[in-house]
Amino acid sequence: MAERSRGARRRLLLLLLLAGSAASPAEEGGGRREAGGGEHGEEAARHHDSSYGTFASEFYDLRYLSEEGYPFPTAPPVDPFAKIRVDDCGKTKGCFRYGKPGCNAETCDYFLSYRRIGADVEFELSADTDGWVAVGFSSDKKMGGDDVMACVHDDNGRVRIQHFYNVGQWAKEIQRNPARDEEGVFENNRVTCRFKRPVYVPREETIVDLHLSWYYLFAWGPAIQGSITRHDIDSPPVSERVVSIYKYEDIFMPSAAYQTFSSPFCLLLIVALTFYLLMGTP
Incomplete structure (x- = not known):
């Protein structure tokens, strides 16, 4: 040559x-x-x-022609990342929102959507972080033995979709990555991504069949030189029940900052303390 x-x-x-x-x-x-x-x-x-x-x-x-006489190929223009539509949540796609009431894909602490497209499931993830955002598919509500898809913001400013398998409390990267049609962006201190993966896959321990129902584990956290580190909160949110890709819901989960006075136990405790203060000690 x-x-x-x-x-x-x-x-x-x-x-x-x-x-x-x-x-x-x-x-x-x-x-x-x-x-x-x-x-x-x-x-x-x-x-x-x-x-x-x-x-x-x-x-x-x-000088800029190949030996066959054709111009050398140039990189295609990069299309801007299409914003995640929350108006479709509960209608044409399922959504999970974690954060303050009324938040959307750009303001929630964590956001995930899923929808079926032919033989694939398209996922959209976004989180308030400069490191990584992920979803895990689990047979229970605990970490360990889980299929995990993560969008990682690296030192070059790119967002890459990676496949992990949880071994206990740490994640091991798996070279076989079922993701395709990947795109991601880091803007306004948020990592946002979109990708597809097949509904059905050959039986393998590290990749689950999405036509089955799983608990969804939601996590995000910092990255060091493009490698994920421990998630931001000690107990990451988990779906209350198993999730089916054939059922679209719009589920809101208040973050810890908005849970203080929302549970019945907290309300009962407030009433008891108020009564105690009003009545005084004997």
């Missing part, structure tokens, strides 16, 4: 030299004519300069 490329350059240089030598008589003739009458000499010089400029331009362009 390298030898043929050098040969092509030599032939082009030879053509350049021949073009220059072929134009030299015109230059000499132009010089003689200039002595007798400068107008014709200047016209010949302009014609020569124009011809040389055209050839040089073509030669420059040829």
